[in-house]
Amino acid sequence: MIIRALLLAGLAAIGWLVFLRRNRLPVHIVLMFALLGVGAAAVLAPEQTLDDVAHVFGVGRGTDLITYLFECGALFVGLHYYTKFVELQRQVTDLTRELAILRGELEQAQRREPPAP
Amino acid sequence: MDSASDRWDRRDIWVVIAAFHEAAVIGAVAAEVAAAGWSVVVVDDGSRDATAAAARGAGVTVLRHAVNLGQGAALQTGIDYALRRGARAIVTFDADGQHSAADIPELVGALADHDIALGSRFLGKPIEGATRARKALLHAATAMSNRMSGLRLTDAHCGLRAFRAEVAPRLRITQDRMAHASQLLAKIRASGLRVTEVPVTVRYTEHSRAKGQSGLQAVRILFDYFFRPS
Numbered sequence: 130m131i132i133r134a135l136l137l138a139g140l141a142a143i144g145w146l147v148f149l150r151r152n153r154l155p156v157h158i159v160l161m162f163a164l165l166g167v168g169a170a171a172v173l174a175p176e177q178t179l180d181d182v183a184h185v186f187g188v189g190r191g192t193d194l195i196t197y198l199f200e201c202g203a204l205f206v207g208l209h210y211y212t213k214f215v216e217l218q219r220q221v222t223d224l225t226r227e228l229a230i231l232r233g234e235l236e237q238a239q240r241r242e243p244p245a246p
Numbered sequence: 247m248d249s250a251s252d253r254w255d256r257r258d259i260w261v262v263i264a265a266f267h268e269a270a271v272i273g274a275v276a277a278e279v280a281a282a283g284w285s286v287v288v289v290d291d292g293s294r295d296a297t298a299a300a301a302r303g304a305g306v307t308v309l310r311h312a313v314n315l316g317q318g319a320a321l322q323t324g325i326d327y328a329l330r331r332g333a334r335a336i337v338t339f340d341a342d343g344q345h346s347a348a349d350i351p352e353l354v355g356a357l358a359d360h361d362i363a364l365g366s367r368f369l370g371k372p373i374e375g376a377t378r379a380r381k382a383l384l385h386a387a388t389a390m391s392n393r394m395s396g397l398r399l400t401d402a403h404c405g406l407r408a409f410r411a412e413v414a415p416r417l418r419i420t421q422d423r424m425a426h427a428s429q430l431l432a433k434i435r436a437s438g439l440r441v442t443e444v445p446v447t448v449r450y451t452e453h454s455r456a457k458g459q460s461g462l463q464a465v466r467i468l469f470d471y472f473f474r475p476s
Contacts, residue, residue, distance in 0.1 A: 222315055222422055226323045229289065229309040233327060237307065
């Protein structure tokens with residue numbers, strides 16, 4: 130019972146954070162709340178119901194089904210942020226390069242025409 | 247030899263030197279190249295030592311990355327700068343003193359009838375200071391690189407190379423770190439550029455050996471090449 134209360138409180142906290150930082154597209158918010166809802170249902174559902182759902186997917190126990198889904202979710206999140214990281218790194222490279230070239234050109238120009246005293 | 251490369255003024259040929267923590271040697275390296283009449287741009291890749299000041303002391307153009315990005319990124323910065331300055335051809339040259347400016351004329355000369363000329367340490371000129379183990383490692387890396395790129399080269403990763411400015415966009419480096427050398431070969435193969443190898447002299451010193459690639463770094467290069475989208 131305590132663990133159920135803790136899990137539900139955790140899901141509610143995530144939902145509240147998502148609501149506060151709702152700067153993403155509405156579809157992302159809806160998807161997030163749907164996932165939280167599924168999570169809450171999994172916490173509240175009797176164990177047998179979860180096992181029945183797991184059997185539909187060919188998995189022996191409800192706990193295993195949730196573990197598999199969690200693994201898939203974690204991999205997806207990891208890949209998503211890795212892609213973002215590579216994209217950000219490319220932007221940092223472009224910015225650093227442009228800054229280096231602009232500073233170099235500025236130094237060249239100043240060498241040709243020293244600033245007036 | 248033609249023509250175009252003979253007509254080029256040496257000031258129109260830009261030698262790009264990517265440097266990271268090379269304060270001890272970069273001044274002499276840049277001065278040697280500049281003394282031969284080539285235009286030189288040193289890209290200090292976010293060094294925390296006096297690399298930039300030492301290069302400036304040699305009287306060459308110095309660009310400075312605000313953060314360390316890697317050799318591939320630094321070379322591309324220098325190439326972009328050289329192209330903006332109207333370069334006719336680009337030469338890449340290592341900062342650690344292992345290359346000789348005396349090899350540049352032959353590399354540039356080869357651009358008369360090729361788009362890119364790659365330096366090779368295994369075409370007869372001496373390799374000073376290389377141990378047997380290092381030579382074996384270089385041969386193994388070349389064999390693997392040839393399998394990956396589909397090219398047939400005697401030396402896959404010599405940092406001394408020259409290419410015509412007009413093919414630079416097709417050779418754009420997006421691998422920021424050391425995997426840029428393999429990426430370059432893949433791009434040469436994919437774009438069907440006319441490539442040749444030119445024998446070059448290499449002198450490994452204690453300093454250049456200390457800056458060389460370790461086995462672990464080789465693993466990182468492979469990871470970057472295969473898993474970092476380019």
